[in-house]
Amino acid sequence: MKSSADILAVLEYMEREKGINRNDMINTIANAIRTAAMKSINDTQDIRVEINPKTGQLHAWMVMEVVDSVSDIQSEIHISKAREIDPTLQVGDIFEKEIDPSYLGRIAAQSARQAIVGGIRHFEKEKIYESYRSRVGDIVTCSVRRHDSGNIYVELDSNEAVMPYKERIPGEEYISGDKIRCLLLKIDQTPHGPELVVSRANSKFVRRLLEIEIAEIADGTVEIMSMAREPGYRTKIAVLSKDPKVDAVGACVGTRGVRVRSIVKELGGEKVDVIRYTDSPEEFLKEAIHPATPRNISVNDDDRQIYFEVSNDDLAIAIGKRGLNAKLTSKLMNWKLDIRKLNDGKSSSISEKISQAAKGLNHVPGIDDEMAKRLVSAGFVSVEVFDDVGVDDLLNSGFSEEEACFVLEKIKQFELSNQ
Numbered sequence: 001m002k003s004s005a006d007i008l009a010v011l012e013y014m015e016r017e018k019g020i021n022r023n024d025m026i027n028t029i030a031n032a033i034r035t036a037a038m039k040s041i042n043d044t045q046d047i048r049v050e051i052n053p054k055t056g057q058l059h060a061w062m063v064m065e066v067v068d069s070v071s072d073i074q075s076e077i078h079i080s081k082a083r084e085i086d087p088t089l090q091v092g093d094i095f096e097k098e099i100d101p102s103y104l105g106r107i108a109a110q111s112a113r114q115a116i117v118g119g120i121r122h123f124e125k126e127k128i129y130e131s132y133r134s135r136v137g138d139i140v141t142c143s144v145r146r147h148d149s150g151n152i153y154v155e156l157d158s159n160e161a162v163m164p165y166k167e168r169i170p171g172e173e174y175i176s177g178d179k180i181r182c183l184l185l186k187i188d189q190t191p192h193g194p195e196l197v198v199s200r201a202n203s204k205f206v207r208r209l210l211e212i213e214i215a216e217i218a219d220g221t222v223e224i225m226s227m228a229r230e231p232g233y234r235t236k237i238a239v240l241s242k243d244p245k246v247d248a249v250g251a252c253v254g255t256r257g258v259r260v261r262s263i264v265k266e267l268g269g270e271k272v273d274v275i276r277y278t279d280s281p282e283e284f285l286k287e288a289i290h291p292a293t294p295r296n297i298s299v300n301d302d303d304r305q306i307y308f309e310v311s312n313d314d315l316a317i318a319i320g321k322r323g324l325n326a327k328l329t330s331k332l333m334n335w336k337l338d339i340r341k342l343n344d345g346k347s348s349s350i351s352e353k354i355s356q357a358a359k360g361l362n363h364v365p366g367i368d369d370e371m372a373k374r375l376v377s378a379g380f381v382s383v384e385v386f387d388d389v390g391v392d393d394l395l396n397s398g399f400s401e402e403e404a405c406f407v408l409e410k411i412k413q414f415e416l417s418n419q
Helices: 004-017 022-041 079-083 100-136 202-212 248-253 256-265 279-290 313-317 321-333 350-361 369-377 383-388 389-394 399-415
Strands: 048-053 058-067 076-078 092-100 139-148 149-157 157-162 179-190 193-199 222-230 234-241 270-276 296-300 307-308 336-341
Touching: 004 022, 022 048, 022 100, 022 139, 058 079, 058 100, 100 179, 100 193, 139 202, 149 179, 149 193, 157 179, 179 202, 202 222, 202 234, 202 256, 222 321, 234 248, 234 279, 234 321, 248 256, 248 270, 256 270, 256 369, 270 279, 279 296, 279 307, 279 321, 296 389, 307 313, 313 321, 313 336, 313 383, 321 336, 350 369, 369 399, 383 399, 389 399
Parallel strands: 058 076, 157 193, 234 270, 307 336
Antiparallel strands: 048 058, 058 092, 139 149, 139 179, 149 157, 179 193, 222 234, 296 307
């Protein structure tokens, strides 16, 4: 059985290093010793255990019922014998006889130690839950520990947290020891205790970054009305100013884009579009789908559906890579979009349409007519489309790696020269 010095050392350590309340720990240890002792001695024998919180001294008593006819010597004591110690006792009263803790035996001591370890783990896990439940939804800084089955395990204030595969930003790679900022998404209760779950892919991560970086959002002057995010690709944010003197979009973008640029950097280059919110679906659509220009807009309020047309040049922009621009716009507005190509009444052959579209790319120095036509035939119909195009996209469309790098470099130079 643990000595008083051992118990006191455990209590002081857990209180000092783990922040576990001493009385809670005493109750756990006492109950563990009592349960283990009862199992090792006799299931019918009731025992009471107390531990002095200041000295760690352990006391134990056999708890027995006072009776006039004993049928179980482990749990009952005859009234005549009980009155030799306490003359005031009556039949039916409880009699407690103090015993030497060493009487509880080695088996009880071993079982008690196991129960104490389990109790300590329980308190540590509860401490984790209590420490972090108020921080759910906050940005935290973690250190990457290891990879396992696509999940990333990180260290958060000396505790382990997990970033599941679906909560990672696609394309991001993490090396052991890397410091990364994440959203503390939730605390899952598992059979092994509470598990901290962090995320970089959740939309709330971007929202919290905005609140940290942009004072006008933090103080409520500018309100985020809606958000739509495709992690690693693009985030669209609709904002509204409560102060007519404050430009909501300007406040978020910052001078020369410095504010939004810091968020883009944190997101590993993910594009962030800040859009002015309006109650008018037509005006909101124009803001959200820019630089494409919607025409012939028709609004169905009952079905929350908007029909509109775009020019042939704008069609690829409005829809976006893998349809993501249209998807994000729809989610941002909370309206279904029905996008159609504008029927301008003109008739032309496919080759004529390709040649017409190629003229736009011919403005890019270095891209000749033949290359422009190949790009248009592959679906890259304008300079704006290249906002979301990488080398792999061009490789998949039949271009060589050398051609892909050449085209992207020329487009980049053209965009920089026109800023």
